[in-house]
Amino acid sequence: MNIFRTKSIDLLKEGAEQKGLKKTLGALDMVMLGIGCIIGTGIFVLTGVAAAKYAGPGIMLSFVLSGLTCAFAALAYAELAALVPIAGSAYTYSYASLGEIIAWMVGWNLILEYSVGSSAVAAGWSGYMVGLLKSAGIELPHAFTAVPADGGIVNLPAMVIALFLSALLVRGTKESATLNKILVFIKLAAVFIFLALAGPKVNPANWSPLMPYGFSGVAAGAAIIFFAYIGFDAVATAAEECRNPNRDLPIGIVGSLAVCTILYIAVAGVLTGVVPYQQLNNAEPVAYALRTIGYNIGSALVGTGAIAGITTVLLVLMYGQTRIFFAMSRDGLIPASICKIHPKYGTPHIITIVAGIAVALIAGFTPIGIIAELTNIGTLFAFVVAAVGVLVLRFTKPDVHRPFRCPAVTIVAPLAVLSCGYLMYNLPGETWVRFIIWSAIGLAVYFVYSYRNSALNKQKVAIEAE
Template sequence: MSVFRTKSIELLKEGAEKKGLKKTLGATDLVLLGIGCIVGTGIFVLTGVAAAKYAGPGIMLSFVLSGIACAFAALAYAELAAIVPIAGSAYTYSYAALGEIVAWIVGWNLILEYSVGSSAVAAGWSGYVTGLLKAGGIELPKMFTAVPADGGIVNLPAMFIALFLSYLLVRGTKESATLNRILVVIKLAAVFIFLLLAGPKVNPANWSPLMPFGFSGVAAGAAIIFFAYIGFDAVATAAEECKNPNRDLPIGIIGSLIACTVLYIVVAGVLTGVVPYQQLNNAEPVAYALRAIGYNMGSALVGTGAICGITTVLLVLMYGQTRIFFAMSRDGLIPAGICKVHPKYGTPHIITIIAGIAVALIAGFTPIGIIAELTNIGTLFAFVVAAIGVFVLRHTKPDIPRPFRCPAVPLVAPLAVIFCGYLMYNLPAETWVRFFVWSGIGFIVYFLYGYRKSVLNKSAAVINE
């Protein structure tokens, strides 16, 4: 059998019906799920770092560039999600359109991106919490709030939040979505408090020069802050738990993207207009900006909102990671035993527990480098593959019912590939090295295990390209 064997959409749906997840999510849940992941680490941390080191005030243009790239990819995602409303996002789409080996590499890289991103966000959550407690006169011992490489023993707060959210995800998607709704409201309130207090203090002189590092700096900034947009991929991973996926998934994907892109551009403009961009290279740029203009109480409120924001990012990242594992195990590419759904809660509890422990251990003992570069390349690769997939399916399966049709596919799909490919090009060289090394390991695992154990080896429904 060819490694490019594809899995029919009918077979994908049949597998989901046999080993499916409980349908509890509506369009509002999906939009908030996307906002929960998009508005968080990006807006509270990466905006300042990208402005200070890469783009300057041009970070506003970086968000525009990233938003355009995501818009093209989101349209492709929305069509694929409506056609194949199955857990796994780009992994599942690739399986249906481009073949098993492509799907495996996409899924293999998404697993790492979600794992690294989750661990780094957990570590960031710990930093915000310990900082807020310290400001209130409660200082936790460094040995229990820092990893060994930073002079501590273990980062317990980071491990706690990873394990606690894993517990919520085991208990049920609806319960997790309810918590996400509450935290999204709190963090959006924090963002609007920042805009209300800082907006009138903007000094246009801080926006000059607009692009101190040139357009190459704007492009590099766009590649870094692209981490902020991984949320709409996480929305796609929720396909199988939607009450009405054909209608709700496109709304969730496109709605969360539009809302967050506008919010990011406005926050970036106010942030770089309030203080010089050189001062923003710190762990809490939004709170720092408020302190710099004399709003200490506002800074504390925004810091609290940031904790809520980072919590929702971690919740959605861990959710998306387990759903990709679930889809791959159901296809036989990784051991099927971890695919079991809890009889009471209707969630993939085994892989959720395993993934939660892994994220907790990484966050508790390993120094996490730059979140964005490590996470972005695999996500951008998935977006490129999804754009190619929607184009291919238009030609190989033109008669498939398409509840949502991506407009102008011959134009949108190539533009998605070009824009996402350009952002990948602007990522650091070491990120590319990691991508190729991890992908190489993935090929070895696939040929030693996945190729032989794939359910397509036991099924007559094999479509060879």
């Protein structure tokens, strides 16, 4: 039993050509996908939660710490994305570098990452929508806007947005990317409105003490808000639909991360400067801050922008989720029947619908805090494996043409592993328990189904039969 068999880069590309997706995306689409996924729940929701519960004003340092961690991982990702421009992100890179069992575990945890991540974002969208409607005089029943753990029956708005975006993704990538661009511009406008209105009202006294929970609080905050940065991973999942992946993927990954890190730090600084951090643990901290300093109209504008922003995050996360499923099904690790391409729209419609229903159910009945923590650990695990993979390929495939080379890879890749590992260490113990249980289930599925049905295994059996 060879569980560490690898799939050659040429074989991966050949499979993509035989059963691939439409190439409709350019460099701007890649950057917008990244910004679309990065700026959203992290900046409009989790900033307040992490500041109030973990880091205080030191949330600014938390974003720096998370941003540096992501920068190391993003450079490794950029090299792998240009080298292996196939749908699947870290799952595909692992298959080419570290072997099938590692690839399966990465893919299995990416499924967790995107599923629960989408659900957390849908819950954040619901919070802002309910708040916006309330400010307009429309108050929805608590029973249908809160999960059972929060005293409700079901978070219905979260379920509705998840199902609506699933239907849009079935229609096609180009249409989804166009909507994403429009919403990205709206939410960037909302961020700049917030900075322009709240910036002059900053009271430096609110930043003291800077680290009320010590550096451990800053590190814990960085581990929680890491969820905010996973957008560049979603860019990598779009590799197969990119017209010029060798150039556009590195631009999309590195460019979107750089823009968003600067904006995150600015918003975190202003947010904790205008409102004491203890008051920020709510579903709409940015809009709340503007209301607190007397900008009710500005609050409504930012709330609208936040809804647009969170919508793009959800759109991109649900998109990335289906592409991971698609790549794994093409390799035979999950049933191919659920990832068939729609004859008219050119999208994996069945898995998009199934995944959309699953996201809607999780968002409708699960608290957002638990969901976000699960997303972080799956993402960090994938980043660690991708960083190891780029080093391994440098030694095992030194002569392969690399359109983009990670600078100082022997320094950057180990730093990515260490920094991601440090953030994983700072996640709550319950998150680790859930991660281990999910991984154990994944191993069982691999040995019961995936190993025997793998395309590589079937190829080996066919050769032996001859």
